[in-house]
Amino acid sequence: MSIEERTITILVKNEPGVLSRVAGVFSGRGYNIKTLCVAETTNPEISRITLTSNADADFTEKIKKQLDKLVDVVDVLDYTGERFLKREMMLIGLRITPDRYAELLQAVNTFGCRIIGMQPDYYIIETSGRRSENDAVFKYFQTFDVEMMNRTGSIALPRHPQKYSA
Amino acid sequence: MKLTGSQILFKALREEKVDTIFGYPGGSVIDLYDELFHQEGIKHYLVRHEQGAVHAADGYARATGKVGVCLVTSGPGATNTVTGIANAYADSIPIVILTGQVPTHMIGKDAFQEVDITGITRPCSKHNFLVRKIDDLGRTIREAFYIAHSGRPGPVLVDIPKDILQGTLEETELFMEIHLPPEPPKEPIDEACAAALTMIRTARKPVIFAGGGVLRGKAVSELMTFANCIHAPVTASLMGLGAFPGTHPRWLGMLGMHGTYYANMAVSHCDLLIAVGVRFDDRVTSKVAEFAPHAKIIHIDIDPVSINKIVKSHVSIISDCREALHRLLSMAGGEVLLSADQTREWLEQIEKWKKAVPLSYCRSAKIKPQYVIEKLYELTRGEAIITTEVGQNQMWAAQFYRFDHPDTFISSGGLGTMGFGLPAAIGAQVAFPDRLVVDIAGDGSIQMNIQELATAVHYNLPVKVVILNNGFLGMVRQWQEMFYGRRYSQTEMKQALDFVKLAEAFGAVGLRATKPEEVEEVLRKGLETPRAVMMDFHVEPEEQVYPMVSPGAGLTDMKLGNLRRDAD
Numbered sequence: 150m151s152i153e154e155r156t157i158t159i160l161v162k163n164e165p166g167v168l169s170r171v172a173g174v175f176s177g178r179g180y181n182i183k184t185l186c187v188a189e190t191t192n193p194e195i196s197r198i199t200l201t202s203n204a205d206a207d208f209t210e211k212i213k214k215q216l217d218k219l220v221d222v223v224d225v226l227d228y229t230g231e232r233f234l235k236r237e238m239m240l241i242g243l244r245i246t247p248d249r250y251a252e253l254l255q256a257v258n259t260f261g262c263r264i265i266g267m268q269p270d271y272y273i274i275e276t277s278g279r280r281s282e283n284d285a286v287f288k289y290f291q292t293f294d295v296e297m298m299n300r301t302g303s304i305a306l307p308r309h310p311q312k313y314s315a
Numbered sequence: 316m317k318l319t320g321s322q323i324l325f326k327a328l329r330e331e332k333v334d335t336i337f338g339y340p341g342g343s344v345i346d347l348y349d350e351l352f353h354q355e356g357i358k359h360y361l362v363r364h365e366q367g368a369v370h371a372a373d374g375y376a377r378a379t380g381k382v383g384v385c386l387v388t389s390g391p392g393a394t395n396t397v398t399g400i401a402n403a404y405a406d407s408i409p410i411v412i413l414t415g416q417v418p419t420h421m422i423g424k425d426a427f428q429e430v431d432i433t434g435i436t437r438p439c440s441k442h443n444f445l446v447r448k449i450d451d452l453g454r455t456i457r458e459a460f461y462i463a464h465s466g467r468p469g470p471v472l473v474d475i476p477k478d479i480l481q482g483t484l485e486e487t488e489l490f491m492e493i494h495l496p497p498e499p500p501k502e503p504i505d506e507a508c509a510a511a512l513t514m515i516r517t518a519r520k521p522v523i524f525a526g527g528g529v530l531r532g533k534a535v536s537e538l539m540t541f542a543n544c545i546h547a548p549v550t551a552s553l554m555g556l557g558a559f560p561g562t563h564p565r566w567l568g569m570l571g572m573h574g575t576y577y578a579n580m581a582v583s584h585c586d587l588l589i590a591v592g593v594r595f596d597d598r599v600t601s602k603v604a605e606f607a608p609h610a611k612i613i614h615i616d617i618d619p620v621s622i623n624k625i626v627k628s629h630v631s632i633i634s635d636c637r638e639a640l641h642r643l644l645s646m647a648g649g650e651v652l653l654s655a656d657q658t659r660e661w662l663e664q665i666e667k668w669k670k671a672v673p674l675s676y677c678r679s680a681k682i683k684p685q686y687v688i689e690k691l692y693e694l695t696r697g698e699a700i701i702t703t704e705v706g707q708n709q710m711w712a713a714q715f716y717r718f719d720h721p722d723t724f725i726s727s728g729g730l731g732t733m734g735f736g737l738p739a740a741i742g743a744q745v746a747f748p749d750r751l752v753v754d755i756a757g758d759g760s761i762q763m764n765i766q767e768l769a770t771a772v773h774y775n776l777p778v779k780v781v782i783l784n785n786g787f788l789g790m791v792r793q794w795q796e797m798f799y800g801r802r803y804s805q806t807e808m809k810q811a812l813d814f815v816k817l818a819e820a821f822g823a824v825g826l827r828a829t830k831p832e833e834v835e836e837v838l839r840k841g842l843e844t845p846r847a848v849m850m851d852f853h854v855e856p857e858e859q860v861y862p863m864v865s866p867g868a869g870l871t872d873m874k875l876g877n878l879r880r881d882a883d
Contacts, residue, residue, distance in 0.1 A: 165445075166433060166437070166445070169434070169437060170437055173437055211620075211624075214619045214622075215620055217499045217619070218618070219442075220442045220462055220496070222496070223496045223497070
């Protein structure tokens with residue numbers, strides 16, 4: 150069976166230990182979580198977990214059934230595929246020498262990034278987009294002296310409204 | 316009026332109609348035990364080890380169908396319940412485990428007798444709670460009971476910090492209403508049932524395979540009606556024993572690794588397998604690719620996870636077993652789906668298999684363990700509640716005692732927990748003081764929770780322990796004999812241990828038989844004695860459990876020893 154990246158979003162009760170239960174379903178069944186994002190929804194009692202995992206086609210069915218069994222899980226939705234918009238955010242901290250200021254600013258403009266931290270020799274650049282876009286942006290900025298990088302996992306929404314608006 | 320946390324807890328237990336608790340006190344639950352001192356209508360059984368408490372609650376739950384309750388302290392009290400929780404989880408048994416916890420402000424500070432028991436039990440319980448506010452206590456207890464018995468049942472743990480038990484709440488502020496996220500909507504089953512009926516009508520070689528779900532779902536009489544409506548033979552997993560009468564002419568005996576020859580042959584040759592309340596454990600299927608290779612499979616189970624997890628089904632009905640069978644029968648509208656004529660040839664074939672390789676054993680000068688079980692069956696007229704330990708003793712009990720009634724065979728199926736039988740027998744005896752409860756044990760297993768004999772004596776519980784004493788960890792030895800060149804690595808238990816004196820030291824009655832002719836007398840005497848009795852049968856040390864499907868082989872690939880009567 151073909152292995153590909155799956156995106157799942159899970160609405161859960163906003164309570165301690167819930168993330169551990171969800172993660173336990175993945176580890177207990179031998180799946181690796183590739184990226185993970187968790188935040189409150191518009192309803193503070195409910196959190197949304199969005200995660201991606203490389204897995205075969207019956208993964209979603211198997212995992213959904215397991216997750217549905219967790220008492221704290223409100224809903225499990227498969228966000229894999231073109232019907233969903235996915236975005237990640239990335240922060241890049243890089244050292245810079247004055248001779249490359251212009252080049253850096255041009256790149257920031259071209260890629261639609263933002264400079265959110267600025268010291269004479271150290272900039273922090275923020276970018277968001279599809280993972281592949283962020284990969285490309287990062288690849289370019291590696292021509293500078295990258296000190297640190299941190300990126301989030303995917304968050305996602307369906308292109309058209311679905312049953313949950315949380 | 317103000318209520319303490321302890322009072323709220325007992326109030327919630329009473330709302331859940333709890334009258335029996337198995338437990339063990341300690342520092343974190345001392346306030347709860349102080350409150351228990353004033354409580355009427357709740358009987359607490361003081362076990363001798365917390366593992367005993369959780370197995371006893373489990374045995375109580377299996378015998379009654381109610382939720383079993385156990386109460387222990389924090390730290391080691393809590394960790395000692397973990398095996399029992401995993402055991403109940405594997406077999407889908409509804410129990411609620413109440414654990415004390417260090418005071419809220421001490422949590423996470425490595426306090427005395429602190430462990431993260433909700434963290435430890437997360438993967439082996441159906442759900443668990445750490446109560447954080449006294450306001451949540453009553454509601455949480457009620458939710459725990461609801462979760463434990465609803466859907467596919469299982470163990471639920473509630474961890475309660477000491478300060479919450481000591482704290483107080485105005486009675487007017489006490490809310491006990493359950494507040495849980497909605498369960499996933501149930502899928503309609505009519506379409507699947509219709510497909511199943513079509514499949515049944517065209518089958519000529521059907522087999523019904525019953526599991527623990529039939530017993531948990533109280534679908535025993537529906538199963539019988541259904542089996543009669545299609546004139547099919549019935550087999551069961553270990554967990555399903557008692558779901559169909561063991562003396563019924565169409566009963567096939569247990570399926571799987573130590574299942575009967577004819578059950579394994581029937582499943583391997585049937586054209587329709589109707590699996591009811593099962594999850595296709597590997598001890599049942601053995602090599603999945605060769606499991607029921609000629610059959611269409613209808614799978615009824617309450618847990619969607621069980622469907623297509625191991626064995627792909629052609630029709631799946633995700634439902635409570637009783638509801639599913641009821642629906643099938645009502646959709647059939649009283650029509651006989653398969654007549655006796657239509658399955659006659661098939662049942663005749665099965666009779667041939669039954670005659671060719673019956674369950675049997677060879678007599679010898681030494682006591683045969685199977686003989687002890689046969690005699691026990693005879694003397695109890697099949698009316699006892701049987702619990703077992705795990706290993707050869709368990710398999711012989713499953714093979715040679717015929718279970719006609721539901722919830723009379725209480726055994727650790729999924730987890731295979733040695734030491735389960737005696738405390739489970741105590742739980743069953745507490746539930747049914749007037750019934751005969753017998754733990755069939757091995758000399759290895761019985762030592763794993765032997766301390767609970769003291770509990771039985773303490774409460775005058777007349778449980779009987781039948782030890783099939785072969786001086787070995789018999790099942791592992793059997794594997795070593797068959798697959799490891801008879802290298803008996805660490806399985807010999809040659810011991811000076813005198814079980815008769817041990818029983819007497821505990822205040823129970825000890826009896827022993829060393830020759831076949833003594834078996835009946837010892838059993839008779841033991842069963843008649845209205846006290847806890849431990850009977851020590853010195854059996855043939857190297858007796859094997861047959862049939863045995865080699866690990867990883869197909870079900871027809873059975874080692875039969877000398878069971879075969881005639882070549883077919």
